[in-house]
Amino acid sequence: MICQECNQRPATLHFTKIVNGEKTEIHLCEQCAHEKGEMFMFPHQGAFSINNLIAGLLNMDASLKEQKAPSFHNEHVLQCERCKMTYAQFVKVGRFGCANCYETFRSHLPPIFRKLHGGHVAHEGKIPKRVGGTLYVRKQIGQLKQMLQELIAKEQFEKAAEVRDQIRELEAKLNTEGGASLYE
Amino acid sequence: MNEHLFFQRALSPWMNEEGPDSDIVLSSRIRLARNMKRYSFPTVFTNEEAIQIVQLFEQLFSQKQFGDLGPFVLLKMNELQAIEKRVLVEKHLISPHLAEDCTFGACLLSEQEEASIMINEEDHIRIQCLFAGFQLKEALKMANALDDWIEQHIDYAFDEKYGYLTSCPTNVGTGLRASVMMHLPGLVLTQQMNQIIPAINQLGLVVRGTYGEGSEALGNIFQISNQITLGKSEEDIVEDLTGVVRQLIEQERMAREALVKTSNIQLEDRVYRSYGVLTNSRIIGSKEAAQCLSDVRLGIDLGYITNVPKTILTELMILTQPGFLQKYAGGALRPQERDVRRASLIRERLYQWK
Numbered sequence: 001m002i003c004q005e006c007n008q009r010p011a012t013l014h015f016t017k018i019v020n021g022e023k024t025e026i027h028l029c030e031q032c033a034h035e036k037g038e039m040f041m042f043p044h045q046g047a048f049s050i051n052n053l054i055a056g057l058l059n060m061d062a063s064l065k066e067q068k069a070p071s072f073h074n075e076h077v078l079q080c081e082r083c084k085m086t087y088a089q090f091v092k093v094g095r096f097g098c099a100n101c102y103e104t105f106r107s108h109l110p111p112i113f114r115k116l117h118g119g120h121v122a123h124e125g126k127i128p129k130r131v132g133g134t135l136y137v138r139k140q141i142g143q144l145k146q147m148l149q150e151l152i153a154k155e156q157f158e159k160a161a162e163v164r165d166q167i168r169e170l171e172a173k174l175n176t177e178g179g180a181s182l183y184e
Numbered sequence: 185m186n187e188h189l190f191f192q193r194a195l196s197p198w199m200n201e202e203g204p205d206s207d208i209v210l211s212s213r214i215r216l217a218r219n220m221k222r223y224s225f226p227t228v229f230t231n232e233e234a235i236q237i238v239q240l241f242e243q244l245f246s247q248k249q250f251g252d253l254g255p256f257v258l259l260k261m262n263e264l265q266a267i268e269k270r271v272l273v274e275k276h277l278i279s280p281h282l283a284e285d286c287t288f289g290a291c292l293l294s295e296q297e298e299a300s301i302m303i304n305e306e307d308h309i310r311i312q313c314l315f316a317g318f319q320l321k322e323a324l325k326m327a328n329a330l331d332d333w334i335e336q337h338i339d340y341a342f343d344e345k346y347g348y349l350t351s352c353p354t355n356v357g358t359g360l361r362a363s364v365m366m367h368l369p370g371l372v373l374t375q376q377m378n379q380i381i382p383a384i385n386q387l388g389l390v391v392r393g394t395y396g397e398g399s400e401a402l403g404n405i406f407q408i409s410n411q412i413t414l415g416k417s418e419e420d421i422v423e424d425l426t427g428v429v430r431q432l433i434e435q436e437r438m439a440r441e442a443l444v445k446t447s448n449i450q451l452e453d454r455v456y457r458s459y460g461v462l463t464n465s466r467i468i469g470s471k472e473a474a475q476c477l478s479d480v481r482l483g484i485d486l487g488y489i490t491n492v493p494k495t496i497l498t499e500l501m502i503l504t505q506p507g508f509l510q511k512y513a514g515g516a517l518r519p520q521e522r523d524v525r526r527a528s529l530i531r532e533r534l535y536q537w538k
Contacts, residue, residue, distance in 0.1 A: 082224070083224045083225075083228050085228060093227065094352065094353070095225070095227040095306075095351045095352055096225060096227075096349070096350075096351055096352075096353070097224055097225055097227060097228040098223075098224040098225055098228070098341075099219065099221055099225075099341035099343075099349045102343055102346060102349050109346070109353075112353055113346075113353065113356065113414055116353055116354050116412075116414075117356075117357070117412045117413065117414040117415055118388050118411075118412045118415070119415075120357075120412065120414045120415020120416070121345075121414070121415065122345050122346070122414070122415060123343075123344075123345065123346055123347025123348075123356075123357045123358070123414060123415070124347075124357075124415050124416055124417050124420075125347060125357060125358040125360070125416065125417040125418045125421075126328070126331075126347075126348075126358065126417070126418055127342075128335045128340050128342050128348075129332070129335060129336075130335060130336070130339070131221070131335070131339055131340050131342045135344050
């Protein structure tokens with residue numbers, strides 16, 4: 001069937017409208033349906049296709065397939081304790097249920113992330129000050145140490161001494177209190 | 185403040201500012217996705233959890249001033265009319281997903297509409313900052329400041345290895361989506377876009393039309409954004425995108441120069457024909473309107489047209505979307521009625537500058 005609007009593309013969406021008992025059938029291609037817009041609040045296909053793509057990607061993963069067939073139990077075991085999402089559900093919807101899902105499915109994640117993020121599997125960016133805790137301080141120390149090297153290379157020893165003191169202070173915090181005070 | 189303004193004005197106040205490279209880059213946007221540790225993500229959370237989260241943000245942001253941003257206004261999705269939600273979507277202040285599917289969704293908007301925080305969309309928190317012209321770094325700075333402030337009060341879901349944990353695995357890590365909206369009529373007219381898009385895709389960036397989903401870019405407006413969120417720092421992501429955008433700006437300027445040099449009269453003819461259509465037509469579809477608006481905007485950038493302000497493209501692109509048209513009409517319109525309404529609205533708006 002050809003779209004009744006553009007008379008070019010095949011009609012993929014079929015509607016039946018009943019107004020005051022009068023029945024009209026409408027056959028449109030996706031594009032014209034979007035342009036007409038009366039059937040949909042918003043053209044929303046983006047969400048669908050992304051969902052499907054991710055699910056497809058997860059399903060394609062050979063290691064997952066192997067796992068599925070022989071170890072039926074394993075899949076049962078692999079369920080997030082907190083939100084009750086199973087690994088199978090995650091694969092189907094392509095969305096995590098909660099922060100704990102990342103913990104539960106941890107061993108399966110690297111190949112997925114590698115595919116989605118151009119080979120990367122670990123975060124390199126911002127660290128939240130409070131929740132990041134010691135990690136935030138460790139990163140700060142790393143940056144300061146780099147700065148120290150640069151200052152020494154430029155023979156700016158006074159500034160370098162200041163930076164060195166800052167590093168010592170942060171390291172002391174990490175060591176003596178196990179970073180506990182950093183969570184405050 | 186009067187929250188009706190959010191639904192009445194098509195141009196967000198920040199759009200009136202002329203940003204750097206604004207002849208080509210219409211706007212820059214940064215979005216950060218964040219979640220809370222103690223609640224399930226919106227995909228599976230209960231209604232009670234959702235309501236609690238909105239209440240939490242309502243308290244957190246009530247009577248708080250954010251420097252230049254001023255106070256934020258909280259809008260709950262289940263208290264808005266369908267047309268109002270649609271208007272916010274057309275202004276890119278909220279996503280279609282929040283408007284349509286998130287019953288317990290909400291958004292916090294700054295007075296000038298340059299910052300918007302969506303609550304309970306795909307993630308608990310989505311911070312969005314918009315700047316005129318090419319100002320990705322400035323937008324990142326503002327988004328980071330809001331993020332830091334929220335983090336003082338809320339425990340984020342964060343993992344040492346995977347960074348900020350998001351509902352969708354495509355956002356994990358930085359949770360950062362940086363994007364620029366570009367008007368590229370020169371590259372489209374010289375038929376270079378078809379080669380450029382695949383090349384950009386290979387760099388881990390995405391190009392798509394801003395209006396009119398799918399492959400087609402209405403009004404020659406393209407959105408370019410990063411795909412990868414894990415394994416690169418926020419600054420690197422912005423830097424990489426900036427590099428590509430810089431090149432595109434160069435290419436577009438060269439294409440425009442070449443067009444002026446080789447077919448000046450044809451180009452001028454095209455611009456004025458489009459101006460004629462916009463100022464005279466009685467029925468106009470969104471596709472034709474977008475093309476004509478793009479031509480007129482190009483005509484302004486090239487100096488053919490001097491009496492119309494630059495913002496006309498952005499403003500009328502937004503104003504002639506179905507939501508705004510119906511808002512102005514005061515009710516639902518059938519597609520044919522919309523085309524009539526669109527034509528008269530454009531005529532009225534352009535008449536101001538005659």
